[in-house]
Amino acid sequence: MTSLRIGDFVVRFRAIVGAILLIVSAFFGYECTKVVVQTKFDDFFPSYHHNVQLYQEWHKYGGAQTLAVMVQVKHGNIFNFDTLKKIQDVQRDVDRLPGVDHNEVLSLASYRVSYAEATPGSLTIKPFMFPEVPKDQAGITALKKTVQANHANISQLVSADLKSALVTASFNERGLDYKQLFYQVQDIVKKYQDANNEVYIAGEPIVRGYGYYYERTVLTLFLLAVGVMILILWATGSQRSRWWAPIVTGFLSAVWGLGFVGLMGYDFDPVMLVIPFILTARDMSHGIQWQGRLHDELDRLGDKLAACAATTDFMLPPGLLSILADISGIIFISFGGIPVLQHIALAGTVWLAGSLTMVFIFQPILMSYLPTPEIKHRAQKEIGGTMRSVHDFLQWFVHIPTRPGALRKVLLWGSCLFLVYGVISGLDSKIGYSTAGTPLYKSDSKVNHDILAVGKKFPLEEGWIILTTPSYPDKQSVLGPGVLRMVDDMRDYLFRDPKVAQVVSFSSTVSEPFNEMFHYGFPKYLAVPESVEMSGNLWFLYLNGSAPGELERFISNRSNNDTCIRVLLRDHNYDTLNNIRDRIKRFVDERVAPDPALNKVHVEYLAGIAGLYLSANDVLKQLDFYNITFVLGVVWLFCLFSFRSFVAAFMFLFACVLANFGAFIYMNLRDIGLTIDTIPVISLGIGLGVDYGIYMVARIRDEVMGGMEVDDAIVLALQSTGVAVFNTFLVMIGGIFPWIFSPLLFHNEMSTLLIFLMGTNMIAGCIILPCYLSWARPSFVFGGRSSMKERDLAGAKAAAS
């Protein structure tokens, strides 16, 4: 009864309701102007996760946003004046970049990168190449020998083959302008690259910065995709006038969604442009469905206002159901605690809810004011030749579900097998990154080419282990021999993992080499100092001989009660990160915890960029599982409520699992993992095609309730709603297809995934479910209320009165 009144209500109060909706749209339109396209690093990681909190607490040990600029020679090695000068100049230019942490700019030319030298009666600390590059060959040869002799301590800055040198820099994340940074770094590359010297860049700021580099291309693709959608919409719907109505409502839904983004002050990552596009496509999809049904009702009722009201009543329940499924698909990702996902989830929810008001409230109002959509007269052509074959095929096709036989059995059993395969693939789904470089871009892209080139020579990912201890001179302070020894043991243990490229600690980088140098450079003193007093003396020697801020890379304060151990990793793959965490845990459990001499030492891990990636992986793993469970639960519950049937609820659950777990098959085949970037798209995809089945089954049920035989209702639904579903499918495919040509692998993979998802959803909704209905004839199709019959009765009553 309620649904009947909504359609009438909307039509009766169309002026005021329409005006309210337009005013709200105008407000959101104004808010749209506040949308800022930018990337906030903090937003990508779960703020409640231990690793993120640890990183924030110990932010004084540097930023996780590290830029790496590698100068590599084609011929010879870096020990020539030209290349060494370039290294120095790059270091200086990097030090001028916006947002750079000047204490964290390191290279062979940095005054912070030094070595200790023993001579009879003295110990001196010298920077390798500061303040000047050696000008003659003798000086360059001496520098080369010094670097080779001390290579173990600067292997993260000069490659083992001496052909490459790295300049690294950390940035203050807050307020970092990735776009400006990216283009300034590009200027550095252009400035110093020449015939013999190649310059490569890597690091998180560059990966994010490339989003701005492709901003124009992505925007062009966005507009192209919208254009293709409109074109297909015109091609499939222009036999009726006012075919463009879904574009209007889709546009207004987008205004609501974007306006909410502006109102809340969320930032908009350029790479994520694909998400609003999907949301808009969803809006248009519902609009097309609604418009298709309006045309059917116009043909049936012959009255514009009655058709608008009736269409609203018929379409609102399944529309509400499918939009709730869409919303449930995206809202749950906000529970992961990752701000960027929260923003996408909340904005997406408003966006989709905007579609509910725009398509199911505003579209009837719009159509009620516009002239009645008329069938444009076209010359009737005799169907023949190819068209006859197509027509015959379609006739055969729409009867597949109702025709008992081998094909239907194959479809039903095949879908069961596909579902099993999909579930197995889902259980085997990968989390996080599975290759070196960034999966956002293609493997042969410049960004990945550079990352791989740098990664071949230098570790790019850094994880931090933080030790908190009593203050010096306690034997368990960070300068205590027992603690230094434990740190060195940890270094040894971590090095046994081949993915660990370097472990940088005060113990290995300062304390032991200084102990050695303090004892004439005798190698057997390359060991932990024998007493806490000796350790304190060496610390003092280092403090006095090194540049300001250099000690703080290892020990943050003069009380010597905390230290940072940096684990440099060869990649940031899921297994690499998990293995290193497991390894640290085992070390703490078996080496630190049982040692009474370390009972005041606390080991916390893992901060740094590696820890942040790990935090995201932890959340994504749980999030994906809970998200799917939640969406399936919502679909089940809403279908149970809507169709008042457990069979219907389980039937839609089956269809949903069938379609969406198929996505995991695709993801596993393409080696796509769940990452912060992919999960919103995948989550949106979960609800993306559920409505196909819902619209189809609702139509079949309505027709059966109206007195039609089940098989006839199925055929009719396929010929009417099925066509609308197919049109929707075509429009969405058309809109998503151009993204395949995006320079971003992320867009490419996600668009293919979405096409795959919608294809499986369409097959499930238009073929498998009707097959099941025709074969099993579940009672819910025959029970309940017929909206159509009730509306006809109500119409008759109204006419009689």
Add this chain to the structure above:
Amino acid sequence: MVAAAAACLLMVAGGAITADSATQGITRTSAPGWLSLFGVAIRPDNTIFIVGSKALLLTSADQGKTWLQRTVNERPGGDLFQDRDLYSIRFDATGKAGWIVGEEGLIMHTVDGGDTWSRQDGGTRKNLFKLAVIDANTVVIVGADGLILRTSDGGKTWQTIKSPKLVTFFDVTFPDPKNGFMVGEFSTILASTDGGLTWNLSYGGNTGDFTIGPFFTVNFTDPQHGMVAGLAGDTAATSDGGKTWQKQSLPDPVASYVLAESPTSKNVWVGGAGGRMFDQAPGGQWKPSDRATFHDLTDLAFVGQLGVAVGLNGTILLTNNAGEQWQAVQ
């Protein structure tokens, strides 16, 4: 406190009870690059033994093609607790009895050619840098702060020998069972003529002058002819059993940490900082050798044509032609 006391008791008990080394290990083709190698010895059957940081013991029975990596169980606890640096390893003439010395007074002993090792108590926690095996029962160890240890019963008991100079000693050698020499800080050279029971100052030892560098290594080809080397290319030679020493210098002023004689070519080799090596034919001049590594070399051993040099950052250099060519084990 109770836990700490319990741990201390365990440590003491572990030292007394003797802990067998792990006989299992992992096979590899080179040494871990993050570990330091400090000592090398070659048994008469050409099996190579290398010791290093973190209780590392590497052995190769195929002249360096493959290596068995083991961790010497030098104290109670799991493998992660075995972290003392092992500084030197030597066998007796039969290759059956052998000792390893290391950090914090560590002495390990084998009677089965290095398959198993047990701990011996030298009564000190000072670093022990080098040892000389006179025979299966008699061993002299030198170390930090003037420490000299001697056993004449295969290590059952260790006697602390009084040093005439309280300086750290880095190397000791016995060209015959009676005559021994050791070197240390302040260019100190001590000599013994009674198998290490007593030691006398042979050279240097001016502990008031901090500009005098140490001698790190000593080698005697016979009781009369020997050589020492130290910081900044300083060397000294004797041809009268240590009565007089003639100062010399290497062609480059680099620190030298090890001297050894090739038994086949009779050339004396010196290795040191930055992987530099020089050799000297009898009566000849020092000649630089092609550099095979840039890491400091810490020990050097020859048996026949086979020679092995070890150093920091997992450096192993091999020669199969008495040093004509050295090749790094990668």
